Amino acid sequence: MPQGPFSEELIGRLKSAQRVAALTGAGISAESGVPTFRGQDGLWKRFRPEELANFDAFLRNPSLVWEWYQYRRRIIREVRPNPGHAALAQLEGLVPDFAVITQNVDGLHQRAGSRKVIELHGNIHRNRCIQCGKVVEDLEWEGDELPHCRCGGLLRPDVVWFGELLPEEALAQAYLYTRTSDVFLTIGTSAVVQPAASLPLEAKEYGAYVVEVNIESTPITPWVDEHVRGRAGELLPKLVEALARSKREGR
Numbered sequence: 001m002p003q004g005p006f007s008e009e010l011i012g013r014l015k016s017a018q019r020v021a022a023l024t025g026a027g028i029s030a031e032s033g034v035p036t037f038r039g040q041d042g043l044w045k046r047f048r049p050e051e052l053a054n055f056d057a058f059l060r061n062p063s064l065v066w067e068w069y070q071y072r073r074r075i076i077r078e079v080r081p082n083p084g085h086a087a088l089a090q091l092e093g094l095v096p097d098f099a100v101i102t103q104n105v106d107g108l109h110q111r112a113g114s115r116k117v118i119e120l121h122g123n124i125h126r127n128r129c130i131q132c133g134k135v136v137e138d139l140e141w142e143g144d145e146l147p148h149c150r151c152g153g154l155l156r157p158d159v160v161w162f163g164e165l166l167p168e169e170a171l172a173q174a175y176l177y178t179r180t181s182d183v184f185l186t187i188g189t190s191a192v193v194q195p196a197a198s199l200p201l202e203a204k205e206y207g208a209y210v211v212e213v214n215i216e217s218t219p220i221t222p223w224v225d226e227h228v229r230g231r232a233g234e235l236l237p238k239l240v241e242a243l244a245r246s247k248r249e250g251r
């Protein structure tokens with residue numbers, strides 16, 4: 001009989017796994033108070049993320065896009081990692097090789113103690129020059145003037161917008177973990193933004209046991225091995241506890 005919301009099958013597979021990966025999306029940070037992109041929560045001043053998170057929108061109206069990022073940075077600076085982030089940090093200590101592959105730019109996995117974090121969409125705390133590419137961290141900027149690089153180029157957040165390539169090294173690491181993991185968790189993502197959305201399906205093709213944790217169904221729900229419905233911050237600590245207990249009891 002399953003002890004809690006996750007199957008015995010999953011606990012058994014996690015116990016014998018050599019490598020495990022967890023793909024995370026905005027849903028895992030929702031319980032920290034970071035708004036998600038889509039759904040009810042997803043609108044900022046009536047703009048959809050697709051209208052702001054692209055280079056053309058930035059060139060057309062850099063002030064608007066900067067305002068959106070400064071608004072989000074303020075939120076992220078004030079929130080804390082939640083029990084969902086903490087559980088994944090603990091999971092890293094319970095399996096031989098574990099990586100978080102995150103679409104989030106908020107840095108909350110690192111703040112919760114996860115060490116192997118693959119950031120697919122960059123990091124909101126960094127900026128880069130659109131002219132020379134120089135990376136500028138921890139920019140203290142609140143003024144009316146847009147922030148510029150020493151070379152005169154406009155600075156932009158060092159994140160990945162629609163139509164842009166994902167960072168090569170991060171993507172390579174993500175595919176490595178996707179193709180070699182015994183268990184693949186997909187947590188709090190709507191699974192609509194490519195190429196991240198196709199990683200769980202690719203993991204399955206390569207033989208992983210794929211488990212989705214989400215408060216609702218997504219386009220990949222019919223294809224996963226196990227869909228566990230609910231909040232990541234409530235479910236993931238239960239998963240870690242069940243695995244730790246099973247390891248203690250040597251079952």
Ligand code: BJW
Nearest residue numbers: 025026027036037038103162163188189190193194231232
């Ligand atoms: C909970 C919860 C709780 C809530 N517990 N769950 C192939 C086919 C079609 C299109 C494309 C394709 N390949 C590429 C594209 C184009 C495009 C794309 O995918 N478009 C689709 C939307 C159609 N992709 C790209 O452009 C990517 N680049 C690329 O592929 O380059 C190659 C290329 C270039 C040119 C042409 C073709 C190919 C880049 C994508 C970059 C995405 N960037 C953003 C912004 C990042 C910076 C920032 O943060 O500002 O990334 S957009 C935004 O969406 C952000 C997120 O990381 C990403 C995903 O969102 P996520 O995390 O899933 O959040 P939500 O809000 O959608 O969902 C939250 C979920 O949580 C929900 O399911 C809730 O139910 C759940 N939830 N509370 C558990 N407590």
Ligand code: ZN
Nearest residue numbers: 129132149151
């Ligand atoms: Zn520059």
